[in-house]
Amino acid sequence: MAEERIWTAGLAIIGDEILSGRTQDRNIAQIASWLNLQGIRLAEVRVVPDVHERIVAAVNALRAENDYLFTTGGIGPTHDDITVDAIAAAIGVDVEVHPKARAMLEAYYASRGGLTEARLRMARVPAGAELIENGMSGAPGIRHGNIFMLAGVPHIATLMLEALSGTLEGGRPLLSQTVGCWVPESEIADLLGDTERSHDGCQIGSYPFFREGRVGANFVIRSTSESALEACRQDLVSRLRAAGRDVIEGGIVQ
Amino acid sequence: MAEERIWTAGLAIIGDEILSGRTQDRNIAQIASWLNLQGIRLAEVRVVPDVHERIVAAVNALRAENDYLFTTGGIGPTHDDITVDAIAAAIGVDVEVHPKARAMLEAYYASRGGLTEARLRMARVPAGAELIENGMSGAPGIRHGNIFMLAGVPHIATLMLEALSGTLEGGRPLLSQTVGCWVPESEIADLLGDTERSHDGCQIGSYPFFREGRVGANFVIRSTSESALEACRQDLVSRLRAAGRDVIEGGIVQ
Numbered sequence: 182m183a184e185e186r187i188w189t190a191g192l193a194i195i196g197d198e199i200l201s202g203r204t205q206d207r208n209i210a211q212i213a214s215w216l217n218l219q220g221i222r223l224a225e226v227r228v229v230p231d232v233h234e235r236i237v238a239a240v241n242a243l244r245a246e247n248d249y250l251f252t253t254g255g256i257g258p259t260h261d262d263i264t265v266d267a268i269a270a271a272i273g274v275d276v277e278v279h280p281k282a283r284a285m286l287e288a289y290y291a292s293r294g295g296l297t298e299a300r301l302r303m304a305r306v307p308a309g310a311e312l313i314e315n316g317m318s319g320a321p322g323i324r325h326g327n328i329f330m331l332a333g334v335p336h337i338a339t340l341m342l343e344a345l346s347g348t349l350e351g352g353r354p355l356l357s358q359t360v361g362c363w364v365p366e367s368e369i370a371d372l373l374g375d376t377e378r379s380h381d382g383c384q385i386g387s388y389p390f391f392r393e394g395r396v397g398a399n400f401v402i403r404s405t406s407e408s409a410l411e412a413c414r415q416d417l418v419s420r421l422r423a424a425g426r427d428v429i430e431g432g433i434v435q
Numbered sequence: 436m437a438e439e440r441i442w443t444a445g446l447a448i449i450g451d452e453i454l455s456g457r458t459q460d461r462n463i464a465q466i467a468s469w470l471n472l473q474g475i476r477l478a479e480v481r482v483v484p485d486v487h488e489r490i491v492a493a494v495n496a497l498r499a500e501n502d503y504l505f506t507t508g509g510i511g512p513t514h515d516d517i518t519v520d521a522i523a524a525a526i527g528v529d530v531e532v533h534p535k536a537r538a539m540l541e542a543y544y545a546s547r548g549g550l551t552e553a554r555l556r557m558a559r560v561p562a563g564a565e566l567i568e569n570g571m572s573g574a575p576g577i578r579h580g581n582i583f584m585l586a587g588v589p590h591i592a593t594l595m596l597e598a599l600s601g602t603l604e605g606g607r608p609l610l611s612q613t614v615g616c617w618v619p620e621s622e623i624a625d626l627l628g629d630t631e632r633s634h635d636g637c638q639i640g641s642y643p644f645f646r647e648g649r650v651g652a653n654f655v656i657r658s659t660s661e662s663a664l665e666a667c668r669q670d671l672v673s674r675l676r677a678a679g680r681d682v683i684e685g686g687i688v689q
Contacts, residue, residue: 370551
């Protein structure tokens with residue numbers, strides 16, 4: 182079998198508000214789930230402050246190692262929105278006003294006080310970029326080659342992801358199956374490792390939790406092959422039952 | 436005035452479950468908030484998969500640039516728990532069984548089926564490490580110099596942070612004040628930038644949101660100086676009021 186081409190993405194979260202603990206990030210999980218559906222794996226995330234050099238460094242490291250780079254945050258109209266300038270510097274192009282973004286903002290703000298200089302900041306893009314539309318606010322996301330600049334506000338980012346759905350080349354989606362068990366994971370650690378080693382192309386992750394004084398764990402099997410995944414799942418369930426464990430198919434909701 | 440010493444930390448989140456989108460991360464926000472109270476700034480976060488080389492690379496990059504390094508995840512008993520080995524490799528020491536961790540696990544598991552080889556994995560530490568106790572599970576966190584390995588399960592990580600509270604050298608905590616306004620941020624972008632430039636040592640972040648069809652923003656002012664922070668806050672409120680804006684002191688709850 183030829184080795185499977187795996188498509189990967191890096192994600193740079195640009196945000197002092199995440200690093201200060203003020204805001205609970207919601208973009209990692211939503212972008213990760215969306216990428217999975219596109220057949221692309223999120224390979225690394227970096228959260229960096231609103232500092233030009235730090236954004237440039239993260240962007241260049243992540244795009245060198247991945248097929249795609251996504252960023253969230255810093256594309257608004259205020260002085261702390263420096264993502265466009267940082268990405269332009271990272272890829273070595275100028276910043277320009279995108280004519281269509283300018284027209285969109287003019288239309289959006291026609292009944293909202295007109296297009297000010299601050300608002301026009303939202304039409305600035307790294308030269309050569311295309312827009313990623315969103316139906317909600319006037320400010321579009323920005324695509325430059327394999328770099329995608331999304332909003333920091335999670336539900337605006339959602340709209341931009343929807344606009345991109347099905348447009349990116351990817352591989353086979355990583356499928357998963359979950360098996361739950363009310364067991365301390367230390368008691369079935371060898372069983373898990375043995376099962377994983379018996380099934381090429383499958384990984385098993387073990388995620389313990391504690392609820393209402395009981396110890397449980399979900400075992401998540403991942404593979405790009407539906408048949409390999411199902412064989413591994415059945416084998417794991419059989420082994421757990423043979424060890425006298427109750428199995429909760431589909432996993433335990435935490 | 437002598438330049439203030441700023442203490443920083445990096446955070447490596449080790450977890451396929453975060454990168455797959457299956458689990459919503461809760462550790463970044465809680466560790467960031469806790470670090471702030473210790474007078475330490477979270478300078479960068481990297482989320483990496485459960486892959487030895489990737490953990491080693493992230494650990495070495497983050498510890499080279501920061502005073503402290505925290506990690507979450509991968510310190511349990513199963514085959515996918517490889518944090519201890521990766522950190523030992525990154526800092527160039529062997530892995531050893533910590534006698535106290537072994538004794539703790541023996542006591543904890545005395546009434547729970549005894550200390551198996553898998554459970555003993557949780558007593559493995561990079562040579563020279565100390566333990567970070569937690570009152571809840573048998574498995575301790577691990578400290579090696581300025582590296583702190585915490586559990587991935589958020590409320591176990593919380594207990595480990597509590598055990599560390601007040602033990603790390605830090606600087607002056609970064610204080611913050613929030614001012615809210617039902618305004619599109621683009622309308623007061625210049626006002627915000629001007630205000631920030633008038634107050635040395637203060638940064639103003641603008642965080643827009645949309646709720647029930649209305650546009651609002653919170654402006655978060657940050658400074659290590661309480662007097663500078665308060666002067667900036669008063670100035671921002673005055674400028675917003677002079678521009679005819681209603682101000683919500685303390686910010687708008689989203």
